[in-house]
Amino acid sequence: MVHVVVGATNPNCRGLLAAMFRQRYDVFIKEKGWKLKSYNGLEFDQYDTPDTIYLMDFDRNDDIVASMRMNRTDGPYMLADIFGEVCEGPIPRGVDVWELTRGALSKSMRKSGYWGRMQCAMLESALLWGAKKATGFFTVDHIMKQMRVGLDIKPLGPPKIVDGEANIAAEFPFNSQTLERLRLSYGIDGPVIEQIHVMPQQTKAAA
Amino acid sequence: MRRTEPPYDEAWAIARIHEVWEWAVAQNRHFVAYLLGMAILAFDLDDGNGKFKPAKSKPAGAPAPQGSKHK
Numbered sequence: 001m002v003h004v005v006v007g008a009t010n011p012n013c014r015g016l017l018a019a020m021f022r023q024r025y026d027v028f029i030k031e032k033g034w035k036l037k038s039y040n041g042l043e044f045d046q047y048d049t050p051d052t053i054y055l056m057d058f059d060r061n062d063d064i065v066a067s068m069r070m071n072r073t074d075g076p077y078m079l080a081d082i083f084g085e086v087c088e089g090p091i092p093r094g095v096d097v098w099e100l101t102r103g104a105l106s107k108s109m110r111k112s113g114y115w116g117r118m119q120c121a122m123l124e125s126a127l128l129w130g131a132k133k134a135t136g137f138f139t140v141d142h143i144m145k146q147m148r149v150g151l152d153i154k155p156l157g158p159p160k161i162v163d164g165e166a167n168i169a170a171e172f173p174f175n176s177q178t179l180e181r182l183r184l185s186y187g188i189d190g191p192v193i194e195q196i197h198v199m200p201q202q203t204k205a206a207a
Numbered sequence: 208m209r210r211t212e213p214p215y216d217e218a219w220a221i222a223r224i225h226e227v228w229e230w231a232v233a234q235n236r237h238f239v240a241y242l243l244g245m246a247i248l249a250f251d252l253d254d255g256n257g258k259f260k261p262a263k264s265k266p267a268g269a270p271a272p273q274g275s276k277h278k
Contacts, residue, residue, distance in 0.1 A: 140241060147238060154237055158228065158244040166248055168241070 001194030002121035003056045008048035013197045019064040027104040055121045066114045069102040083137045086169045088157040096132040116186030126174035135171040150181030
């Protein structure tokens with residue numbers, strides 16, 4: 001089942017976060033060869049903030065197999081800061097628009113159903129937090145696959161080659177119909193989120 | 208009747224595809240838009256940063272290479 005962790009510095013989830021940053025190092029730096037900063041085998045950057053929401057999925061041995069990073073877009077975010085020129089129209093922004101980045105699936109799990117669960121967990125989280133739209137800079141290959149399973153992803157500009165891959169800025173709506181389509185496509189019966197780990201001060205505020 | 212060269216060139220072709228790309232996005236024909244986007248990118252890959260040059264096909268009946276490269 002999928003864990004949702006709020007905050008890159010969440011003191012209650014240091015183990016989970018370290019496992020995810022290590023997985024990102026393995027996937028994006030070692031495997032894909034992206035030129036990213038790393039620290040002692042962990043990959044993280046300025047977009048890993050106390051407000052960032054992470055999805056993590058684990059196998060039966062409690063090893064992390066999939067993760068994703070989600071950020072609100074009313075402040076600095078990657079598409080606007082780094083890839084802004086790839087959008088032909090206005091760059092999406094807002095409290096209820098989330099940027100999806102660092103979607104990572106461990107190499108041995110590419111043909112498994114883990115990514116479907118991550119996608120459903122993403123929609124479930126968005127509906128819980130009241131987010132209305134997703135945006136990001138994705139590989140065209142990935143987007144075409146996601147469209148086939150039910151995401152209605154609108155291109156925001158023509159594709160560009162980055163690190164040898166065709167990438168494109170895009171957006172899609174978060175809504176219950178999309179969640180239903182994804183569950184149907186992946187053969188998932190109900191909610192996949194097992195636990196939500198909020199930041200301690202958010203727990204206090206809620207209490 | 209005097210024949211003239213058709214006014215087609217790369218800029219013309221990209222501009223036409225881009226027009227259809229915009230139409231596809233506006234009409235929510237997103238699969239079509241991605242494929243047209245890749246077509247626009249293909250112009251750049253052919254002769255731009257990608258410097259793609261298709262391999263020349265070997266003429267039929269061409270002799271097989273002689274000798275070993277591990278001589």
